Amino acid sequence: MSKRSALVAALLLVLGLLVARPAEAAAVRIMPLGDSITGSPGCWRALLWNKLQNGGFTGIDMVGTLPAQGCGVPYDGDNEGHGGYLVTNVADQNQLPAWLSATRPDIVMMHFGTNDVWSNKPTATILAAYGKLVDQMRASNANMKILVAQIIPMNPGTCPECAQRAVALNNAIPGWAASKTTAASPIVVVDQWTGFSTSTDTYDGVHPNDSGNQKMADKWYPALSALLGGAQPSPSPNTSPSPSPTPSPSPSPGSAGCTATYTITNQWGGGFQGEVTVKNTGAAPTRGWTVTWTFAGGQQVTQAWGGTATQSGAKVTVKNESWNGSLGAGASVTFGFIASWNGSNPAPVPVCAAA
Template sequence: MRRAKLWHSLQTAGYTDIDFVGTQSDGGGCNPGYSYDFDHEGHGGFSATGIAANNQLPPWLSTARPDVVLMHLGTNDMWGGYIPLADKLNAFTKLIGQMRAQNAAMKIIVAQIIPISASACSTCPADVVALNNALPSWASGLGTSQSPIVLADLWTGYDAIADNVDGIHPNDTGFRKMAEAWYPVLAKVLGGSTPPTTTPPTTSPTTAPPAGTCTATYRVASQWADGFQGEVTVSNGSSSVSSGWTATFTFVNGQKVSQAWNATVTQPGATVTARNADWNGRVAAGGTATFGFLASSSGTNTTPATTCVLTTG
């Protein structure tokens, strides 16, 4: 499901020439309600150390021939706490070498992996944190200008109990969070240019809900020297299903949105207006919808007050 959601976010944002590749296919089995590319290289139950030791990656690479690899590995190396961190990182390093042997200009995105609950594996939470904490320096030491390694933080904001069905495997909320964490990093790796945007709706909502039925929560998901990733969650506090929503906020430090996903975003000046995508305007009573964006900043990044309006009927 996370691949379907990621694919849909890319398509919605204008990345329509992307081809997911791999020797595996889910055949559309996740049935998200929209079309997506079924190909992938996910192998349930495989470990990073096992893939590296058995040289399983090279034939997969030669068949799929990717230009960009998204790598969420390490979960199955956690069980029992008996595999040293150094062995996991050595396995990662070997896999990177095999990727570059197939394509010297391979772009590689490595996940700081999602958490595992202590109820599923008592030693795993601390080992996941240890791996994720080690990855920045590992990636920095191994990345090159021709074949960069960048990290996607799938751990922060992910709840090992609420976002997993069994403390290990994601539920639908977990899949959504994973896709949302992958997207901005992948978009940046794909070229850093702003993808084509769709024209926002020109008609105004015909039915306004009672005041106070919509609330919007703004947060900064990650931040760097000259920019940041933001996220806004729109909550339907009414007793009716919405047919659409609009969120609005005004920056006070000159921040400028460069791209967005899961919403159509416009910013003619300091004020940002986000309208639902064609597939996520329907929000059940008590439900939420979330969109994200990348924006520039010049140091100060004051959190803006955010409001929203629901359309019903």
């Protein structure tokens, strides 16, 4: 074979290898969308990014027109977390289409509405803004996957009514999502409310601190990893923080032990938010738990999540849900509630019985 023929053969071999090499899959583009809780600095995004990387989800690209703001660890920090923004203003001013055009996301994860609640925007108005943004997302990408958060609790010192307004918004989100979801572009509700405390997980009653950021990252991860892993999450949204009553097993004291710690996390005129942490103090796993306490100030529970609550006179009984009754040795779970009060609101001492 001549030198020229050998050279041609070598070139053809190289070209053949290049043609045969499969194209690398494009990175999935994910847009975190919201206000300062998402972007200023929104360090739950750094925790989530590294959690995804450690979980093997490396083919992702966080996108947005805003850059990262530190957080002390390497991560892909592009985002659309605009401090001080109202979702109703973003919708009214048609700001989202330009962000979508610049970044072309495949998935949007949205925690938006805190400033609207603070500004006393009606729940229906906020949901209408959500709907407009979803329509704009689908105009950008007909197969857009959308994660919408039930927002974290809020209790700013200048807005005692905000806590209850956030509850009203979160209660309405699942129904809105169910009416808006489609097979091609599912809306998955991510419960960022349950288990989050403004007293321990924020530094100002609104913005998450280190523990709050960790809780937010941990809540986003399963929903987002399901999309990235190819599993189709159910578009039927989570109904927390107002779960339907679920029968629970009757406790059998002696088979396991547990303690209950009662905390008032938010309080406003005529109402308050509380949470109770149940911990298995026995050596064996629990099959279920029941917490009871007696109010001394005429308080009345009006809503609960993470447990099924009943009240007879001053006595409150909360039983586990079907999904959180089993606790390993040393494990704990938290349920929350909203209650009314008038005149005084002393904290009762709860009693826990494990089955």
